[in-house]
Amino acid sequence: MNDLAERLATAMRRFAGEGELSALSRLSGGANMESWAFEWSSGGRAAPYVLRRAPSAAYMADRPFGHADEAALVIAARAGGVKAPEVVGVLGDADGLGTGYVMRRVMAEVAPTKILGDPPPSLLADLGRELARIHAIPLATIPPAIPHMDTREALAALKARFFDYGGDRPVIALAIRWCEDHLPAPADPVLVHGDYRMGNVMVDANGLAAVLDWELAHLGDAHEDLAFGCMTVWRFGRLDRPALGLGSLDDYFAAYEAGGGGPVDRDRFRFWLIYRTLWWALGCLQMGEAWRSGADRTVERVVVGRRTAEQELDLVRLLETEAPESERARPLPPSQPAAPAPTGEPTNREMVQAVRDWIEGAIKPHAEGHAKFETVVAMNALGIVLRDLDAGTRAEDRALTDELLSGTATLARPGLLAKLRRAVLDKCAVDSPKYAALAAARAEWRQ
Structure with missing residues (x-):
C-alpha cells in the first residue's frame, strides 16, 4: 500500500501539480480492474479522485485496446455530452503502477x-x-x-x-x-x-x-x-x-x-x-x-x-x-435424491462447514474494505461446495x-x-x- 501511494503521488504531481495524497483505499467490486479512491490536496483544498488500473501490462495483453485508448474514449464521450467521468491523466511505464488512468471521483451511489x-x-x-x-x-x-x-x-x-x-x-x-x-x-x-x-x-x-x-x-x-x-x-x-x-x-x-x-x-x-x-x-x-x-x-x-x-x-x-x-405444460422429472446423513468420522461436507464457520466467526468480524468483500466471497464459495456435496448435481x-x-x-x-x-x-x-x-x-x- 505504501509503495502504491508513493508511486501514485508521483504520477499525480505530473497530472495536477504539487500536492499531497491521502485516504487511499481500494473500492469493493470490479470484476476485472482495480479501482482505488484517494484524495489529492493542493492549495489547501482536497479533491476526490479514482485510479482505475490493471496491475500489469500482461493483464491487458488479450484485450482489444488498452487503458490509453479507453481513457481517450471516455474523454471523447464526455466531450460529446455524455455523463462520463473527467480523465485527468494516463499512467505511463515509468509510473510503475501497471496500466490505467486517473479520474475525478463522482460522489454518487453505484450499488x-x-x-x-x-x-x-x-x-x-x-x-x-x-x-x-x-x-x-x-x-x-x-x-x-x-x-x-x-x-x-x-x-x-x-x-x-x-x-x-x-x-x-x-x-x-x-x-x-x-x-x-x-x-x-x-x-x-x-x-x-x-x-x-x-x-x-x-x-x-x-x-x-x-x-x-x-x-x-x-x-x-x-x-x-x-x-x-x-x-x-x-x-x-x-x-x-x-x-x-x-x-x-x-x-x-x-x-x-x-x-x-x-x-x-x-x-x-x-x-x-x-x-x-x-x-x-x-x-x-x-x-x-x-x-x-x-x-x-x-x-x-x-x-x-x-x-x-x-x-x-x-x-x-x-x-x-x-x-x-x-x-411447456409437461411436468418436470424429479430431482436426484439428497445425500444420506453422515456417520462415523467427519465428512468432507462437515470439514468444509467447519472452515466456513471459522471464517464467519473469527475472520469476517475483523475484515474491512476489500478484505471484507473477499471474506464474504470465500464464504459463498464454501457454501456452494457444501450444497454441491449434498446434491451431486x-x-x-x-x-x-x-x-x-x-x-x-x-x-x-x-x-x-x-x-x-x-x-x-x-x-x-x-x-x-x-x-x-x-x-x-x-x-x-x-x-
Missing part, C-alpha cells in the same frame, strides 16, 4: 440494490436518453483502436470458446443454435458501451450522475446496449421491471427514441437479450478458466465461474417459448449438447424442455440459491 430500492423518478428516462447520446457520438471522434463487432464472427467466436470450455452444456448449446438460426442483418454501426447496466452507472438525488466502465466498448448494433441492462441478472431481483430493474420496456424505448436514438426493433432486441445472456454464461465459465490457468487466482473468479447456472436458467426461460404448448451432457448444436434435437422433442428445466433448477439451487429468477422459475414451472 444497484440501493439505487433500485429508491430510484429517482427520472432515472429510467435518464438512462434511455444517455444511451441515445452514447450512440450519437461521432464515429470520427472515437479512437481507432476501438474494434468493430461483426455479429456473425462474434457468435462463431463464442461457439469456439464454448468448445474450449468443454462444449458439454446443453442449455448453452441450445442458445448458440438459436442465435445462429436468428442472426439479424448487419446494423449501421454506432458506439456501443458494451456494459451499460446497473452497477456501471452512478446515481444521485437528481438522477443519473455518471456512466462508468468503458472497457468493453466497440462499434456495433445499438440494440446490444439496449438489451444488456435488461438481462435478468442485471435487474437485481426486480423481475417485474424488465427495463434495467426500473420500469417497462415501452417507457425505456420511448425515452431512448425521444433522446435521439433510432427506432427500436423488438425482434432485434430479443436477439441481443438472448445473445448477451449467452455471452455472460460463457463469460462466467471464462472466469473459472482464468483461475484454473493461474492467470487470476482470486477466490472471486471461481465463485463467478459458478454463476453460469444463473444464465442457463435465464436462457431456458427466454427460449422455452419456442417449445410447443404441450411441452452436474450440468454436463456432451451427447445432448451435440444434438442441440446440430439441430437434431429441438424443444419440440418430447420431454426435453422438462429435462432442461429440471437441470437448471437443480444447478442454480446449488450455485446461486438466492437468485431471484430461481424462485420465479419454480413458481412458473410449478416446483
Whole structure:
C-alpha cells in the first residue's frame, strides 16, 4: 500500500501539480480492474479522485485496446455530452503502477440494490436518453483502436470458446443454435458501451450522475446496449421491471427514441437479450478458466465461474417459448435424491462447514474494505461446495449438447424442455440459491 501511494503521488504531481495524497483505499467490486479512491490536496483544498488500473501490462495483453485508448474514449464521450467521468491523466511505464488512468471521483451511489430500492423518478428516462447520446457520438471522434463487432464472427467466436470450455452444456448449446438460426442483418454501426447496466452507472438525488466502465466498448448494433441492462441478472431481483430493474420496456424505448436514438426493433432486441445472456454464461465459465490457468487466482473468479447456472436458467426461460404448448405444460422429472446423513468420522461436507464457520466467526468480524468483500466471497464459495456435496448435481451432457448444436434435437422433442428445466433448477439451487429468477422459475414451472 505504501509503495502504491508513493508511486501514485508521483504520477499525480505530473497530472495536477504539487500536492499531497491521502485516504487511499481500494473500492469493493470490479470484476476485472482495480479501482482505488484517494484524495489529492493542493492549495489547501482536497479533491476526490479514482485510479482505475490493471496491475500489469500482461493483464491487458488479450484485450482489444488498452487503458490509453479507453481513457481517450471516455474523454471523447464526455466531450460529446455524455455523463462520463473527467480523465485527468494516463499512467505511463515509468509510473510503475501497471496500466490505467486517473479520474475525478463522482460522489454518487453505484450499488444497484440501493439505487433500485429508491430510484429517482427520472432515472429510467435518464438512462434511455444517455444511451441515445452514447450512440450519437461521432464515429470520427472515437479512437481507432476501438474494434468493430461483426455479429456473425462474434457468435462463431463464442461457439469456439464454448468448445474450449468443454462444449458439454446443453442449455448453452441450445442458445448458440438459436442465435445462429436468428442472426439479424448487419446494423449501421454506432458506439456501443458494451456494459451499460446497473452497477456501471452512478446515481444521485437528481438522477443519473455518471456512466462508468468503458472497457468493453466497440462499434456495433445499438440494440446490444439496449438489451444488456435488461438481462435478468442485471435487474437485481426486480423481475417485474424488465427495463434495467426500473420500469417497462415501452417507457425505456420511448425515452431512448425521444433522446435521439433510432427506432427500436423488438425482434432485434430479443436477439441481443438472448445473445448477451449467452455471452455472460460463457463469460462466467471464462472466469473459472482464468483461475484454473493461474492467470487470476482470486477466490472471486471461481465463485463467478459458478454463476453460469444463473444464465442457463435465464436462457431456458427466454427460449422455452419456442417449445410447443404441450411441452411447456409437461411436468418436470424429479430431482436426484439428497445425500444420506453422515456417520462415523467427519465428512468432507462437515470439514468444509467447519472452515466456513471459522471464517464467519473469527475472520469476517475483523475484515474491512476489500478484505471484507473477499471474506464474504470465500464464504459463498464454501457454501456452494457444501450444497454441491449434498446434491451431486452436474450440468454436463456432451451427447445432448451435440444434438442441440446440430439441430437434431429441438424443444419440440418430447420431454426435453422438462429435462432442461429440471437441470437448471437443480444447478442454480446449488450455485446461486438466492437468485431471484430461481424462485420465479419454480413458481412458473410449478416446483
